[in-house]
Amino acid sequence: MPLLHKIAGVVVVCAVILGLTLPGHRRDREQSAQRAGAAVKAPADAYAAKATGRPVPGASGAAGSPSPSVTPTAPIPAAAPGAAAVKANELGQIPVLMYHRIVPKPEMSLDRSTKELYDELTRLAKGGYAPVTAAEFVNGVFNVPAGKHPVVLTFDDSTPGHFALDPAGNPKPDTAVAVILRVAQENPGFRPTATFYLNKELFGMDDAQAPAGLNWLRRHGFELGNHTVSHPSLAGMPEKRVQDEIGGMEDRIVRLTGAHMTTFAYPFGAVPKKKAWAEKENGRYAFQGIFLAGWRPSISPFDEDFDRWNIDRVRSEGKIKENDCTRYCSTAWLEYLDKNPDERYTSDGDPNTVTFPRTAEDRLAKGFRGRARAY
Template sequence: MRVSASLTRIIGLANVVVVTVAIIGLSLLPTGARPHAKPQAGAKPQDTVPAPTLTPVGQPPGIVATPEFARQVGANELGKVPVLMYHRLLRKRMASLDRTPDQLMKELEKLAKRGYVPITAAEFAAGDIHVPAGKFPVVLTFDDGHPSHFALDVNGNPAPDTAVAVIQDVATRYPGFRPVATFWVNKEPFGLRDHASQAAALRWLTEHGYEVANHTWGHANLRALKRKRVREQIVRLERLFKKLGAPSSTTIALPYGALPRDKKAARTGSWDGSRYDFSGVFLAGAEPSLSPYAKNFDRGAIQRIQSNGKTGECRKWCSQYWLDWLDKHPGERYVSDGDPDRISMPEELQGNIVAKRGLQVIVY
């Protein structure tokens, strides 16, 4: 899909709107009681917790694709991928970025019925896409580490109406729907303030296949900071992950979608002797992302789509619009060949693949 100058201006405006609304939404964050993930009895805060063993959850067995098979399933691994952006889940929405648990449930059910399979932002940015043949990857992302994203009940299960509980429920009822997502958090993940609870929460999520990654220490507008402060905001959160025994981040979502003035500082750098190097930097809007195999894919500025309906300013750049658009333009959508070691595409697209991906290319 070629983007016209007018559409480019619309996308730019959309990012500005997302940033503005996010600021308003953050000012409305409730400060009352928050659900907390409780550590096991007798647990004590520690400076260092053993890192969990990471195992991909629900990845389908790979197959060996052929040109004939790729043609049969309509494989197009240079197609566009929806990376959906969520913020708070509230029973009663207080800002346009908010969604209710029921709205999240309905959107995930729609994705499952249409053949979408969730992957994490880390898997997407790395091009490590394991999706059954003929199906479509989707990336579910949640910003700010809000308490409505994850909490454990008294039995150690995801609390009702949290994002994780909704995802797990949909995955149970639609077995091909992988229960994975990416949570980009700040210095108090999911509203938790003590390290024992934080460690327990991150351990549960990573052991169940979810990604928890960097959204800066204090939800900083990186555009307004000097390079040194940008790096400090990123490194301080990475040090917290290390202290909690969580894996280092391989992706970052920029607060307000704002790139720093030195764009490279968002992806790689160092502060106070600690380095970071992300495989993907994610923005705040406002169209499906290019495939990570595409020649023009910019891993330093990956587009996302705000989850919302088709009203007001969302008529042409939020999730309902774009998911319907991809249904109407199936030739533009990423369709998996089911083979993680090969990239399959129609013959007319073979000039758009990035060189030296290290994977075998199938053209039909």
């Protein structure tokens, strides 16, 4: 097995166990927990701040919101009857699921089998989840049917099990892309999309194959993101090395596809000394959102505490004892959100409005007040 994936498994697992996003960028959890009236805990009690209607928030940071179109003191208009009927809550939590290798038979803790991926995606489809891309999520621009719940599917490291084309130009069976397409076909309304965070391996394709493969993904509604050239830990790296890792991958992707990437995911969830080094470099890259290797769902991009530079993700895994997945991995969190639907993002069906219970009004980012509707 490549040393890269062994190292990735060890570091990400440690991050999950410790409940960190690595030193220096813990999103002010102690302060946030104090604000919310509870410490960060497991799904069953992680949001002891339920009385305030919000999860334990991260560092404050508006999502680059548009300017308000009404004065902050103006009453928020009433929600449409249909939105109230489905109990829309667009300030609820959104699971951003994090996958690594997809293989026939898992060999390490971060691996998921093709069957496990199929089963989890089918569960999402049956449970009313609607996939959106990372870029759509970051910018709060997504069109999810009323009563449905957005979910972001992210795949790190661009390994061959994620995507490959057969001689006829179709996705090879048992790759992640093929599984996503199969689940979408079996469940009408389940949008076949995901975001793939790329390293230099590019699904095992060389530079002669890569343009066709990468552009196939983009044409068919999948998103590409930056994950550095060689998947190093950026923590402790000097500025130039950080920018060379990120910029070098961006240069290659642009050369192969003609497009810049909108989002970035930290290898191992490791944040550099100055996060601004990862956010942009003049003329080379300028991301609109950055994802961590996390252990809890993200808060809504419309929430005042949403921080587009430190977005939580949830590792895909069953409720196994290893690495505290009985509480912090995808199966546990999806069960928690099923049991606590008032804490989950539920769409009002209108991409031009942000609907929520009136009791949650204090959580709305000011820039979205002009789109707000309450019931």
